[in-house]
Amino acid sequence: MKRRSAGVVASVLCAGLAVGCGDSPAGRSTPSLLDAKGEDARVVSTEFWIQLAAVGLVFALVAAILVASFVRERRRASEEASPHAHHAEGVAWVIVGGIALPVVVLSALFFVYVHDIARLSSQEDRGGPIVVDVIGHRWWWEIRYPKLRIATANQLVLPVGGRVALRVTSKDVIHSFWVPQLRRKIDAIPGSIGSGWISAQQAGIYRGVCSEFCGLQHARMQLLVQAMPQARFAEWVRNAQRAAPQPSTASERAGRDVFTHNACATCHTIRGTTAGGNFGPDLTHVGSRPAIAGAVLANTPGNMGGWIADPQHVKPGAEMPAVPLNGTQLRDVIAYLESLR
Ligand code: CUA
Numbered sequence: 001m002k003r004r005s006a007g008v009v010a011s012v013l014c015a016g017l018a019v020g021c022g023d024s025p026a027g028r029s030t031p032s033l034l035d036a037k038g039e040d041a042r043v044v045s046t047e048f049w050i051q052l053a054a055v056g057l058v059f060a061l062v063a064a065i066l067v068a069s070f071v072r073e074r075r076r077a078s079e080e081a082s083p084h085a086h087h088a089e090g091v092a093w094v095i096v097g098g099i100a101l102p103v104v105v106l107s108a109l110f111f112v113y114v115h116d117i118a119r120l121s122s123q124e125d126r127g128g129p130i131v132v133d134v135i136g137h138r139w140w141w142e143i144r145y146p147k148l149r150i151a152t153a154n155q156l157v158l159p160v161g162g163r164v165a166l167r168v169t170s171k172d173v174i175h176s177f178w179v180p181q182l183r184r185k186i187d188a189i190p191g192s193i194g195s196g197w198i199s200a201q202q203a204g205i206y207r208g209v210c211s212e213f214c215g216l217q218h219a220r221m222q223l224l225v226q227a228m229p230q231a232r233f234a235e236w237v238r239n240a241q242r243a244a245p246q247p248s249t250a251s252e253r254a255g256r257d258v259f260t261h262n263a264c265a266t267c268h269t270i271r272g273t274t275a276g277g278n279f280g281p282d283l284t285h286v287g288s289r290p291a292i293a294g295a296v297l298a299n300t301p302g303n304m305g306g307w308i309a310d311p312q313h314v315k316p317g318a319e320m321p322a323v324p325l326n327g328t329q330l331r332d333v334i335a336y337l338e339s340l341r
Contacts, residue, residue: 031180031207037227038182038206039163039199040120047116054109058101065097120184132156132198134168136175136188136210138319139217140281140294150240151269153281154223154295157240159233160203168194176212179225185211200227205290216317222295243272244284244340255336258329263321270340280320287340293318301334308333 036042134156135142143152158164168177170188178185179198186194200206210221228236247253256273259265265275271284286292289299293314297303306313309330311320325333 031209033180035181037200037202037204038179039201040183040197041181042201043116043120044184047112050112051109054105058105130158130162130164132158132164132166134166134177134186134188136168136170136172136177136214136221138172138215139210139221139315139317141177141208141210141221141223142171142281143223145237145240148237148241150237151282152240152285152289154291155289156198156208156223156225157233157236158198158200158225158227159230160200160227162230162233163197163199166194166196166198168196173214174212175210175214175221177208178211179206179208179223181206182208182225187212198225200225203227203229207295217294217315220294220296220315222291224290224295226290239288239341240285244270246272247336247339249335249339251332251335252339253336254329255332255334258325258333259336262325263323264333267320283337283340285340287338299338301338304337305330305334 033041034045034048036045130145131147133142133144133146135144141154141156143154143156144150156164166177166186168186168188169192170190172190174190175188176185177188177194182200183196183198186196188194204227206225206227208223208225210218212218214221247256259270260274265273265277267277267280269276269278269282269284271282275283287299291297292299292304293307293311297307297314307320308323308325310322311318312322
């Protein structure tokens with residue numbers, strides 16, 4: 001009996017891991033603020049190490065004084081000193097250790113802190129030439145480049161070294177936009193716009209998460225920030241601005257018709273087709289995205305099929321309904337969506 005229940009627990013855990021971790025291309029490990037790859041995160045992580053070093057030193061000092069005073073008191077008890085000298089020494093300790101030292105240490109830390117805050121907020125105003133609107137939805141991120149007329153989802157692309165201005169808001173409940181390796185959190189609040197900027201100093205893919213509990217799939221409301229060299233970024237922009245490519249095979253053509261003639265088209269936009277819904281992510285270039293479903297599934301035909309066939313199985317509570325499709329229709333839709341690069 002015991003062995004059987006252990007087996008059940010193990011299989012449930014495995015299933016939980018398989019679903020929970022997904023196979024997002026940014027990897028399974030939780031991104032760390034201390035593994036900073038962006039200017040903002042670097043200021044914050046440096047501040048963390050300075051504070052940690054300062055409190056560590058103070059702790060070590062206090063512990064050493066404590067031990068030394070125990071040792072001295074023991075020796076004194078056997079030697080017998082005058083109570084007057086004892087009192088004067090106690091006052092000196094209170095003045096130095098209880099007032100002077102804390103004033104010096106806390107003032108130094110305060111100035112470091114104020115300096116860092118000033119650094120972060122002065123840059124905040126400058127922003128960058130590229131503006132990105134980040135809109136939280138249950139449970140995915142809508143990403144728009146209004147000046148460049150680009151719309152995508154769960155994917156924020158930026159040039160390495162360049163600063164991108166962010167305007168963060170929400171369509172439904174409060175979310176919080178957080179890319180630990182690149183910048184601090186910005187709350188996504190319905191009816192208000194939080195601003196800031198983001199930059200990456202190294203090319204790569206960085207995982208972002210929602211850090212404000214927003215319901216059932218809160219933990220799996222993620223996005224991937226792709227930082228690429230300027231030339232590749234310019235190429236990405238040119239491609240993302242184009243309408244969807246025309247289907248080139250019979251299966252892709254059939255898939256487009258299935259998509260535009262079914263409920264898919266009422267929720268999703270594919271520019272260049274009749275699909276113009278704006279409830280779900282814009283899918284004009286969905287085939288070129290590294291991940292789907294709130295960036296928790298790698299963008300593979302198998303994952304795409306599983307997500308379309310049974311969204312509630314992949315993300316219980318998700319607002320995407322299952323559209324009844326037969327096997328051929330499903331295969332064609334997958335072929336079409338994967339061709340949208
Ligand atoms: Cu969105 Cu938590």
